[in-house]
Amino acid sequence: xxxxxxxxxxxxxxxxxxxxxxxxxxxxxxxxxxxxxxxxxxxxxxxxxxxxxxxxxxxxxxxxxxxxxxxxxxxxxxxxxxxxxxxxxxxxxxxxxxxxxxxxxxxxxxxxxxxxxxxxxxxxxxxxxxxxxxxxxxxxxxxxxxxxxxxxxxxxxxxxxxxxxxxxxxxxxxxxxxxxxxxxxxxxxxxxxxxxxxxxxxxxxxxxxxxxxxxxxxxxxxxxxxxxxxxxxxxxxxxxxxxxxxxxxxxxxxxxxxxxxxxxxxxxxxxxxxxxxxxxxxxxxxxxxxxxxxxxxxxxxxxxxxxxxxxxxxxxxxxxxxxxxxxxxxxxxxxxxxxxxxxxxxxxxxxxxxxxxxxxxxxxxxxxxxxxxxxxxxxxxxxxxxxxxxxxxxxxxxxxxxxxxxxxxxxxxxxxxxxxxxxxxxxxxxxxxxxxxxxxxxxxxxxxxxxxxxxxxxxxxxxxxxxxxxxxxxxxxxxxxxxxxxxxxxxxxxxxxxxxxxxxxxxxxxxxxxxxxxxxxxxxxxxxxxxxxxxxxxxxxxxxxxxxxxxxxxxxxxxxxxxxxxxxxxxxxxxxxxxxxxxxxxxxxxxxxxxxxxxxxxxxxxxxx
Ligand code: K7E
Ligand code: CUA
Ligand code: CA
Numbered sequence: 029x030x031x032x033x034x035x036x037x038x039x040x041x042x043x044x045x046x047x048x049x050x051x052x053x054x055x056x057x058x059x060x061x062x063x064x065x066x067x068x069x070x071x072x073x074x075x076x077x078x079x080x081x082x083x084x085x086x087x088x089x090x091x092x093x094x095x096x097x098x099x100x101x102x103x104x105x106x107x108x109x110x111x112x113x114x115x116x117x118x119x120x121x122x123x124x125x126x127x128x129x130x131x132x133x134x135x136x137x138x139x140x141x142x143x144x145x146x147x148x149x150x151x152x153x154x155x156x157x158x159x160x161x162x163x164x165x166x167x168x169x170x171x172x173x174x175x176x177x178x179x180x181x182x183x184x185x186x187x188x189x190x191x192x193x194x195x196x197x198x199x200x201x202x203x204x205x206x207x208x209x210x211x212x213x214x215x216x217x218x219x220x221x222x223x224x225x226x227x228x229x230x231x232x233x234x235x236x237x238x239x240x241x242x243x244x245x246x247x248x249x250x251x252x253x254x255x256x257x258x259x260x261x262x263x264x265x266x267x268x269x270x271x272x273x274x275x276x277x278x279x280x281x282x283x284x285x286x287x288x289x290x291x292x293x294x295x296x297x298x299x300x301x302x303x304x305x306x307x308x309x310x311x312x313x314x315x316x317x318x319x320x321x322x323x324x325x326x327x328x329x330x331x332x333x334x335x336x337x338x339x340x341x342x343x344x345x346x347x348x349x350x351x352x353x354x355x356x357x358x359x360x361x362x363x364x365x366x367x368x369x370x371x372x373x374x375x376x377x378x379x380x381x382x383x384x385x386x387x388x389x390x391x392x393x394x395x396x397x398x399x400x401x402x403x404x405x406x407x408x409x410x411x412x413x414x415x416x417x418x419x420x421x422x423x424x425x426x427x428x429x430x431x432x433x434x435x436x437x438x439x440x441x442x443x444x445x446x447x448x449x450x451x452x453x454x455x456x457x458x459x460x461x462x463x464x465x466x467x468x469x470x471x472x473x474x475x476x477x478x479x480x481x482x483x484x485x486x487x488x489x490x491x492x493x494x495x496x497x498x499x500x501x502x503x504x505x506x507x508x509x510x511x512x513x514x515x516x517x518x519x520x521x522x523x524x525x526x527x528x529x530x531x532x533x534x535x536x537x538x539x540x541x542x543x544x545x546x547x548x549x550x551x552x553x554x555x556x557x558x559x560x561x562x563x564x565x566x567x568x569x570x571x572x573x574x575x576x577x578x579x580x581x582x583x584x585x586x587x588x589x590x591x592x593x594x595x596x597x598x599x600x601x602x603x604x605x606x607x608x609x610x611x612x613x614x615x616x617x618x619x620x621x622x623x624x625x626x627x628x629x630x631x632x633x634x635x636x637x
Pocket of ligand 1: 143144192255334388389441442503504
């Protein structure tokens with residue numbers, strides 16, 4: 029049963045009619061039993077979570093999966109899980125990490141830790157083509173194609189450990205993607221130097237070419253770099269640093285009252301690249317970004333900052349310090365003067381409101397309000413940016429920028445509002461990605477799900493409307509309007525975009541390498557038997573020739589540890605050694621036809637004489 033009403037225009041005329049009818053009935057009943065103010069509030073927060081059978085969600089959510097190594101796709105407002113996209117993990121359903129191409133991309137690594145997922149942009153809003161995600165565990169960045177929602181590129185970030193904050197260029201379009209290294213190491217980390225002296229370690233802000241997925245350059249800085257952001261003009265990128273102390277222990281990292289928001293000047297970086305003002309380290313152009321180089325400025329931000337987010341009007345960067353109860357508002361239009369030396373970096377700070385304990389990440393409604401997650405208070409705090417600026421300028425006037433607080437359950441990390449990382453922030457939904465669910469769901473043992481809570485932010489007050497359990501451990505997400513993604517998403521692959529696509533079944537032997545080309549058409553594979561000799565190296569190339577949407581086939585070789593799925597018109601390839609003699613049934617794992625169980629063939633491995 030729905031509890032909250034729909035915004036007009038989002039649904040069909042029938043939906044609106046019935047909603048209006050029900051609303052008026054409930055309104056009549058409600059008037060008689062509740063006081064006037066709460067009725068006003070209920071009318072203002074009118075979003076609902078229900079998506080009826082057969083209806084579709086209004087937003088795609090791309091959510092990182094933390095140490096599961098994957099990305100999830102959800103729908104808002106239902107919060108239904110639509111897809112899991114394996115990225116840095118191994119997945120037996122899709123065959124990610126089992127097929128040749130995905131194995132090559134993973135390079136033998138089987139673990140990942142995805143934290144930040146962000147989409148490709150054109151003119152400050154999503155263009156629906158790609159998302160990028162970091163792997164903190166092995167310092168990698170992956171790009172996921174949104175037309176097929178599969179990973180298509182993974183690169184290793186050199187000289188970096190704890191590759192963490194990631195952000196694509198927002199304007200005029202995404203040509204660069206930046207990624208920060210959270211852990212400092214010696215630049216040449218070869219174990220030859222002195223392990224004791226942490227003061228010589230460096231951090232890097234890495235720029236990746238979004239199109240080629242090659243490293244453009246790295247900016248070397250003295251501190252660690254945590255979260256990342258880019259502006260709305262293609263001029264700057266941002267990174268918080270909580271270890272300005274250059275410490276190696278937690279107490280050393282907490283020594284100073286202020287750390288930094290580091291701002292990188294893209295014109296200066298481009299000029300350095302053009303002039304050759306860099307050294308080359310292991311083939312990478314390394315630009316010096318220390319203070320005084322003109323490449324970066326260091327804005328002092330209260331103790332151990334974490335998140336940095338840019339307001340949708342492009343005017344402000346908001347950073348908050350985990351152990352300071354404040355958010356710092358930085359005016360982006362003052363940065364040019366700071367780079368020119370006309371003002372001090374600290375003069376770019378235009379507000380520092382007190383908002384609550386353990387502020388981490390901030391999101392926006394496009395109406396001038398910011399919403400910051402408070403880890404320690406277990407709250408989302410809504411505050412007005414202009415009010416915070418006014419109070420900073422005229423502290424004597426008193427008052428608070430805080431507009432509302434919402435208790436969440438429990439211990440929120442990231443929070444994200446719909447379209448909030450674009451100029452089209454629409455202020456409807458907010459997701460609170462809570463690390464701890466405790467008692468909110470049926471007990472499933474000591475290791476419990478996280479809790480993704482959906483909040484209606486369309487009214488003056490925030491309203492919690494849904495709890496959704498999540499498998500470990502979503503860190504961040506973006507909420508993208510459906511119309512920006514859906515038109516790009518394909519029903520089937522371009523079969524011949526893959527040069528390996530199989531049109532004719534064949535077995536080809538070349539020495540002890542056997543290549544098997546196989547078609548799959550419900551409910552048959554193109555051959556009934558494939559015979560090889562024990563010890564042969566065998567490559568199976570399988571193409572799904574069925575064009576019907578959603579008619580995917582599986583390909584599993586019994587006892588050989590091989591299992592993958594092939595979507596309509598998709599081709600996948602797997603290479604292995606036929607080391608076990610005998611008869612092994614290859615079968616379709618994905619229920620495709622009434623005769624799905626009969627969709628199989630024999631893999632005959634002749635024993636060595
Ligand atoms: Cu706050 Cu890695 Cu974005 Cu997690 S980080 S919460
Ligand atoms: Cu093909 Cu089941
Ligand atoms: Ca610090």
